[in-house]
Amino acid sequence: MKIAIYPGSFDPITNGHLDIIERGRRLFDHLMVAVAVNSAKSGLFNFQERMDLIKEVTSRMPNVEVVSFKGLLVDFVEEKKAIAVIRGLRAVTDFDYEYAMYQMNNEMSKTFDTIFLLASGEYSYLSSTIIKEYARYGRSVAAFTPRPVSEALLKKFGHDG
Numbered sequence: 001m002k003i004a005i006y007p008g009s010f011d012p013i014t015n016g017h018l019d020i021i022e023r024g025r026r027l028f029d030h031l032m033v034a035v036a037v038n039s040a041k042s043g044l045f046n047f048q049e050r051m052d053l054i055k056e057v058t059s060r061m062p063n064v065e066v067v068s069f070k071g072l073l074v075d076f077v078e079e080k081k082a083i084a085v086i087r088g089l090r091a092v093t094d095f096d097y098e099y100a101m102y103q104m105n106n107e108m109s110k111t112f113d114t115i116f117l118l119a120s121g122e123y124s125y126l127s128s129t130i131i132k133e134y135a136r137y138g139r140s141v142a143a144f145t146p147r148p149v150s151e152a153l154l155k156k157f158g159h160d161g
């Protein structure tokens with residue numbers, strides 16, 4: 001069985017992430033969406049909330065599993081015997097960091113490769129950070145996130161009436 005891992009903070013999951021999940025799951029037998037627990041970023045949603053939202057919006061995708069991981073991605077990928085890590089690339093600004101991560105992971109382990117999926121045009125400007133900024137001040141982000149996420153954001157920021 002060919003397993004791929006799509007790691008990230010997903011704080012929270014957006015339509016851009018969801019697009020990568022849909023495309024990634026077509027390429028592999030099993031796709032693990034791996035939520036980083038101890039990423040350097042401090043999140044708006046805690047990791048349990050982030051996982052629950054991803055589970056809810058991927059519940060109809062039989063070959064998608066939502067997991068959390070601590071520590072190094074390379075250790076987690078080896079432990080799960082995955083053959084690939086999937087990352088999304090938006091603008092060129094994503095490239096430097098992703099390239100460095102790829103090089104380091106490739107030095108550390110030869111058991112998997114990293115596959116970069118280019119963001120679909122309509123999502124190429126979408127980021128969790130920008131979405132949180134609009135939601136914070138009460139703007140609807142329903143066009144950019146799955147419904148449970150836009151509702152959770154409104155609630156988090158006290159705009160749910």
Ligand code: ADP
Pocket residue numbers: 007008009010011014015016017020039041086087088089090094118119120123124125126127128
């Ligand atoms: P991280 O903290 O690991 O960057 P993110 O949750 O921000 O976690 O992103 C996870 C992955 O999804 C990254 O590879 C990122 O480039 C990708 N990604 C984020 N937003 C989009 C989008 N709108 N379209 C395609 N890929 C995206």
